[in-house]
Amino acid sequence: MQESFFYWPEFRESFPDILEKFWTNVQLFLLAEVFILVWGLVLAVLRSLQGPVFFPLRLLSAAYTDVFRGIPTILLIFLLGFGVPGLQLSGVPRSQFFWATVSLVLVYSAYVAEVYRAGIESVHPSQEAAARSLGLNRLQALRYVVLPQAIRRVVPPLLNDFIGLQKDTALVALLGVVEAFRQSQIEVAGSFNYTPYVATALIFLALTIPLTRFTDWLVARERRRRR
Amino acid sequence: MSEQLRVDGVTKSFGKVQVLRGIDLALAEHEVVCLIGASGSGKSTLLRCVNLLEPVDEGRIFLGGEEITAPGVDENRARQRIGIVFQAFNLFPHMSVLDNVTLGPRKVLRLPRPEARARALELLGRFGLADRGDDYPDRLSGGQQQRVAIVRALAMRPQLLLLDEVTSALDPELVAEVLSVIRELAEGGMTMLIATHEMGFARDIASRVCFLDAGVILEQGPPGQIFTSPAEPRTRQFLDRIIAAGRL
Numbered sequence: 001m002q003e004s005f006f007y008w009p010e011f012r013e014s015f016p017d018i019l020e021k022f023w024t025n026v027q028l029f030l031l032a033e034v035f036i037l038v039w040g041l042v043l044a045v046l047r048s049l050q051g052p053v054f055f056p057l058r059l060l061s062a063a064y065t066d067v068f069r070g071i072p073t074i075l076l077i078f079l080l081g082f083g084v085p086g087l088q089l090s091g092v093p094r095s096q097f098f099w100a101t102v103s104l105v106l107v108y109s110a111y112v113a114e115v116y117r118a119g120i121e122s123v124h125p126s127q128e129a130a131a132r133s134l135g136l137n138r139l140q141a142l143r144y145v146v147l148p149q150a151i152r153r154v155v156p157p158l159l160n161d162f163i164g165l166q167k168d169t170a171l172v173a174l175l176g177v178v179e180a181f182r183q184s185q186i187e188v189a190g191s192f193n194y195t196p197y198v199a200t201a202l203i204f205l206a207l208t209i210p211l212t213r214f215t216d217w218l219v220a221r222e223r224r225r226r227r
Numbered sequence: 228m229s230e231q232l233r234v235d236g237v238t239k240s241f242g243k244v245q246v247l248r249g250i251d252l253a254l255a256e257h258e259v260v261c262l263i264g265a266s267g268s269g270k271s272t273l274l275r276c277v278n279l280l281e282p283v284d285e286g287r288i289f290l291g292g293e294e295i296t297a298p299g300v301d302e303n304r305a306r307q308r309i310g311i312v313f314q315a316f317n318l319f320p321h322m323s324v325l326d327n328v329t330l331g332p333r334k335v336l337r338l339p340r341p342e343a344r345a346r347a348l349e350l351l352g353r354f355g356l357a358d359r360g361d362d363y364p365d366r367l368s369g370g371q372q373q374r375v376a377i378v379r380a381l382a383m384r385p386q387l388l389l390l391d392e393v394t395s396a397l398d399p400e401l402v403a404e405v406l407s408v409i410r411e412l413a414e415g416g417m418t419m420l421i422a423t424h425e426m427g428f429a430r431d432i433a434s435r436v437c438f439l440d441a442g443v444i445l446e447q448g449p450p451g452q453i454f455t456s457p458a459e460p461r462t463r464q465f466l467d468r469i470i471a472a473g474r475l
Contacts, residue, residue, distance in 0.1 A: 134330065
């Protein structure tokens, strides 16, 4: 068993290639995360707008989160990653990296929107009242008073989703994008030794464990602050 | 003296409970009117309605002769002319004292930062908070927080200041410092509508006292008359209970 999973020569040989391909994962989740954070916030803000005028926007935002939280990520990746390029539409990108990123953004923004929304709702209404009483309009009250407090509170759960996203970047291997996991598959197929998978796992862990610890530390600090 | 605020037949319900049942009230410039009455009599709701934080069901509210409850009125513009201080301070916890005070002037009045800052420092200094500008609210005592909240409202240079039981959340030994600030404002000619449980304070400071009972102003008059010879039995009952509790 040791030979099959922890074979040092195999590890040494495959590791540099996998690490190099891991760069693709890093690019993918960094790029996706930026869009997720922005789009998720837009969705959450739309959903928190009050008054009958905004009912359609609230409804759309709610429907979006319902749909994209309900679809298995892998299904969406297949649907967009194979389906859209297959249509051969002009002006529509065919890059599978592109569609993989889009899929992850669509799914994760639905989760992140809910996290933001919980944050917005945790800010006491008296804060908004205080802001409005100074003459700030709704948008200003949201921008300067509600959101800064809401976002501060949800940083730990947002990081949690970010960790999930990092792992899920491996799913795009299924589209044929050669990232770390796909590279390790290739290595395994060549040697019938599973050590490259272990190497890949270690690379992922090297990134996710520190982030997990950091998140724990933030949560603990927040708890101490609020006592 | 010109009329600063007029409330005309205002009613307000929350669900099936009618909290305000036809309030008529007028304040002249520089007048200080205290609202007294049991909890739930509608004092806070009235203040929130005047500041348009709650829409009124019926009736009209005029600020400086201009109706602010009319459809199409810019509520934000009306609110910036009316200051309100809340029972629970409601300072912005993520901002320094200085940012709390300058937020309105900078974002609403569009004052450049140095000017807003100068205005804030001047006010903070006047109320004994000169060295607190860089502190965050959670570093301050309740009394200091409430004074900051008053300064925050004043920084907008409001025509009218509403105070909603501003000492009720304070430890007893901190009440005096906040009341003395309000007294100073009254002496400076600020028009104020004050909901309070501090009867002694109301007696000292008010030009007029209104007794609210079940959503109507049952009785109003100079403090000397209301506190010593109220006309309405309900007012007398209320004051007797206050005296029994040692609060007057």
